[in-house]
Amino acid sequence: MENPTVQNKRVIVCGGGVIGVCTAYFLAKKGASVTLIEKSSVACAASGKAGGFLALDWCDGGPVSNLARTSFNLHRSLALELNGPQSYGYRPLNTLSISLTETTSSSSPPQQQSSSSLLPEWVNGFAKNPKPIGTTETTAQVHPKLFTRTLISSAMNNYDLKLVIGELDRVEVEGNCAKSVILKGEEEGSRAIEADSIVLALGPWSARLPLISLLFRISGLKAHSIV
Ligand SMILES: Cc1cc2nc3c(=O)[nH]c(=O)nc-3n(C[C@H](O)[C@H](O)[C@H](O)COP(=O)(O)OP(=O)(O)OC[C@H]3O[C@@H](n4cnc5c(N)ncnc54)[C@H](O)[C@@H]3O)c2cc1C
Structure with missing residues (x-):
């Protein structure tokens, strides 16, 4: 459903992992005009290599418990909306x-x-x-790369979402407001992309931006992936 607070707002989302793509998808669905900037290809990092497990209650008792529960139920409705079982292997599991x-x-x-x-x-x-x-009521699995790519394709086909392959260099700020992004290799005076709002979802690379590392500590965690 369109939302007057985001409708026709120009939003730039940086990072084409599952977090950036889901954020872009839902903003575009609510009527925002979204540009997603990804340096390599959508779901090229952890979001394309994960196990794809979804669990209702594995985070219970922790700070993201409510988020995990909401997200599990949202996956169930997205699977109905986007033909999840066929498009990206959504399956409830024991x-x-x-x-x-x-x-x-x-x-x-x-x-x-x-x-x-x-x-x-x-x-x-x-x-x-x-x-x-x-159980099949509390755990499920998706193919993570197909999930992320299904979402971006759906948003590009149905809503106002544009994908730009390019590497974010920095965010230009005026006063307390983020105004535009500059992509690497593009000098000032050349194309800066302006926006009303900017979302940074660069995974472990987020820490490279002073804008973020001044506020939060973010670091990568290595994990094995057997494909
Ligand atoms: C082996 C493994 C198994 C996992 N299994 C599960 C699981 O079963 N269930 C689960 O829920 N989670 C699992 N996870 C965790 C999950 O994969 C991550 O939490 C999630 O993918 C993080 O998504 P993200 O969008 O934050 O980051 P990423 O997927 O890292 O995406 C960040 C994106 O930003 C882009 N980027 C970086 N810098 C720039 C820049 N300057 N300009 C433009 N783009 C840039 C990158 O190219 C990348 O595409 C697993 C992770 C791993 C590694």
């Missing part, structure tokens, strides 16, 4: 936590512990301590 013991011996075939009646047949190796951690 979720199990297990421990695996690595073995270097190739002579002994992998076995499951006899106590593991919870384990599906396709789990091999020395799996133990299976513990349900979610």
Whole structure:
């Protein structure tokens, strides 16, 4: 539904990960005129490599509990709106936590512990301590790159959203107001993109902007991704 506070406002969103793309999608859907700036390609970083797990209650008791719960339910309605199961593999899941013991011996075939009646047949190796951690009501999964790219395509096709491939260099501020962004390689006097509002969603690169690092401490966290 269009919203008078954002309608026809020019918004620049910097960073084409899931956070930037979702922000751009919902602003454009509410009637804003959005430009998304991404230095490489949409979902090229963590947002294209994640496990894609969505959980209703795994953040309960922490500061983002309400956000996680709202987000889980929003995923359910987005999947209906954007044909999630077909477009980006949205699927509610039963979720199990297990421990695996690595073995270097190739002579002994992998076995499951006899106590593991919870384990599906396709789990091999020395799996133990299976513990349900979610049901189809509380856990789901998406293909993260397809999810992010489905959202941007939908916004570009249906709403006023433009994608610019370019690297944000800095944000120009006048008084207390962010006025425009300058892309790398473009000297002053050349194209600066002006906006009424600017959203910075650069993932771990956010800390490179003094505008952000003066306010928050942001750092990257390395994680493995088996694809
Ligand atoms: C292996 C792995 C598994 C994960 N599994 C899960 C999971 O199962 N469930 C879950 O909820 N989360 C998971 N996460 C976490 C999740 O992927 C991240 O929290 C999320 O993708 C962060 O999104 P983002 O948009 O903030 O950042 P990013 O995806 O890092 O996007 C930032 C974007 O900004 C762009 N950018 C940077 N600098 C500039 C610049 N100067 N100008 C223009 N663009 C710029 C980058 O190119 C990038 O595309 C996982 C993460 C990893 C690494």
